[in-house]
Amino acid sequence: MRARRLSILMMAIAVGSVLAIGIIYGGRNLAMQLRDRADTRVGAVNERLDRHLGPVESQAAFLADWAGHHPDVLENPARLAEAMRMSLAALPQVAAMAYVAPD
Amino acid sequence: MLRNSDEVFVEDWSSRPEIAAAMAAMSNGASAQWSPPFFSVAIHETIVSYRQPIRAEGQFMGAFIPALTVNEMSSYLARLSDDLDIDAFILYGRDHVLAEPTMSTGKFAYSAANPLPTLAEAGNPILARIWDQDRRSRLSAPLKNAEAHYVVVDDVPIVLGGDY
Numbered sequence: 001m002r003a004r005r006l007s008i009l010m011m012a013i014a015v016g017s018v019l020a021i022g023i024i025y026g027g028r029n030l031a032m033q034l035r036d037r038a039d040t041r042v043g044a045v046n047e048r049l050d051r052h053l054g055p056v057e058s059q060a061a062f063l064a065d066w067a068g069h070h071p072d073v074l075e076n077p078a079r080l081a082e083a084m085r086m087s088l089a090a091l092p093q094v095a096a097m098a099y100v101a102p103d
Numbered sequence: 104m105l106r107n108s109d110e111v112f113v114e115d116w117s118s119r120p121e122i123a124a125a126m127a128a129m130s131n132g133a134s135a136q137w138s139p140p141f142f143s144v145a146i147h148e149t150i151v152s153y154r155q156p157i158r159a160e161g162q163f164m165g166a167f168i169p170a171l172t173v174n175e176m177s178s179y180l181a182r183l184s185d186d187l188d189i190d191a192f193i194l195y196g197r198d199h200v201l202a203e204p205t206m207s208t209g210k211f212a213y214s215a216a217n218p219l220p221t222l223a224e225a226g227n228p229i230l231a232r233i234w235d236q237d238r239r240s241r242l243s244a245p246l247k248n249a250e251a252h253y254v255v256v257d258d259v260p261i262v263l264g265g266d267y
Contacts, residue, residue, distance in 0.1 A: 096104060098170070
C-alpha cells in the first residue's frame with residue numbers, strides 16, 4: 001500500500017485569501033475519511049495562519065490606537081521609534097516597521 | 104525601522120504611487136488591510152505589509168506599516184507543514200508563489216522586476232502542474248468546506264481543493 005500524506009495549498013488572490021487543500025493518495029478514489037482528514041487540516045492551517053498574522057494586525061491596531069490618543073508622539077521621532085521598536089520585540093515574524101505620515 | 108538594525112531610516116515615499124494610493128484610501132476612511140507583495144529595496148527581499156491607519160478624533164494621522172518577508176512566511180510554512188504532516192503553499196493570483204517551504208532557503212533571487220517566482224520557477228512539481236486539469240473535475244468525495252480538483256504528478260493523483 002502506498003503511503004498517504006496530505007498536502008495543503010493556500011492561495012492568496014487579489015480579492016482576498018482563499019484556502020485550498022490537496023491530498024496525495026494511492027487509491028483510485030478519494031476516500032471519505034481522507035476528505036474528513038483534509039477538512040481538519042484546512043481548519044488547522046487556518047488557525048495557524050491566524051495565529052501567525054493575527055498578532056501583527058492586533059499589535060498594529062493597538063499601536064495606532066495608542067498613537068491616536070497621544071498624537072504628540074507622532075511629532076517626536078525618538079518616542080515614535082521606541083514604541084515601534086517595542087512592537088517589533090513582540091512580533092518576531094515582522095522584519096520591519098514603518099510610520100508613514102499623512103503628507 | 105529594520106528588526107536587525109538600530110538605525111531609523113527617514114525616507115520620502117511621496118513619489119511611490121502604491122504608497123500614495125494606500126494613504127489616500129486610508130485618508131478617505133479605508134480600514135487596515137494587507138498589501139500586495141512588493142520588492143523592498145531596504146530589506147532586499149519581497150515583503151507583504153499591513154497598513155494600519157492612525158486616526159485621532161476622526162482625523163487621519165498617518166499609518167503604521169509592519170512588514171513580513173516572503174522568506175519568513177516560507178519558513179513558517181515549512182514548520183507548519185512539518186507539524187501537520189502536509190505540504191503548504193501560498194499562491195499570489197493564479198501564476199505566482201508567495202510562499203513555499205523550500206523558498207525559505209533563499210533559493211530565489213527576488214527583484215523589483217521579479218518579486219515572486221512563477222509556478223514553474225518555484226521548483227515544486229505539484230505547483231508546476233497545479234492548473235493542468237480542470238479544477239471542476241469531479242471528485243468522488245468532495246471536501247465539505249472547499250472546492251476541489253486534481254492533477255497527476257509522476258503518476259500519482261493529487262487532489263487539490265479550496266475556495267477559489
